Amino acid sequence: MLDPTPKARVLIGKPGLDGHDRGAKYVAQVLRDAGFEVIYTGIRRSPEQIVEAAIQEDVAGIGLSLLSGAHNVLFKRVIDLLKERGASDIVVFGGGTIPPKDIPTLTAMGVKAVFTPGTPAKRIVETLDTLLAQPA
Numbered sequence: 001m002l003d004p005t006p007k008a009r010v011l012i013g014k015p016g017l018d019g020h021d022r023g024a025k026y027v028a029q030v031l032r033d034a035g036f037e038v039i040y041t042g043i044r045r046s047p048e049q050i051v052e053a054a055i056q057e058d059v060a061g062i063g064l065s066l067l068s069g070a071h072n073v074l075f076k077r078v079i080d081l082l083k084e085r086g087a088s089d090i091v092v093f094g095g096g097t098i099p100p101k102d103i104p105t106l107t108a109m110g111v112k113a114v115f116t117p118g119t120p121a122k123r124i125v126e127t128l129d130t131l132l133a134q135p136a
Contacts, residue, residue: 113127
């Protein structure tokens, strides 16, 4: 049975030149099935485009998917732009082929969760339910 409680709006973005979006589309579908409202920006978006879309769509979270290895630079740029735009309350989470040694760096810069290949869908949903819980 579907949860009748509406969940948060989330934007899934693919920053940079990475054109592989299978994982991003999978996460978008998992979140939709779990009751989140999901906006998918498509591939090859700039951090500026992602942040602008997130603000326009009034999302609670931004999920960044990256396979190219530029996650430290591109995730930081998104977080910096959110701060500049007064939208640092938007939760940033990420996924993709991110080496375990880079996860503490991403966490320190403000990324709230990192999902690497093989992360169970249930864990993704549970984590986002916690991170994006709407006040009663």
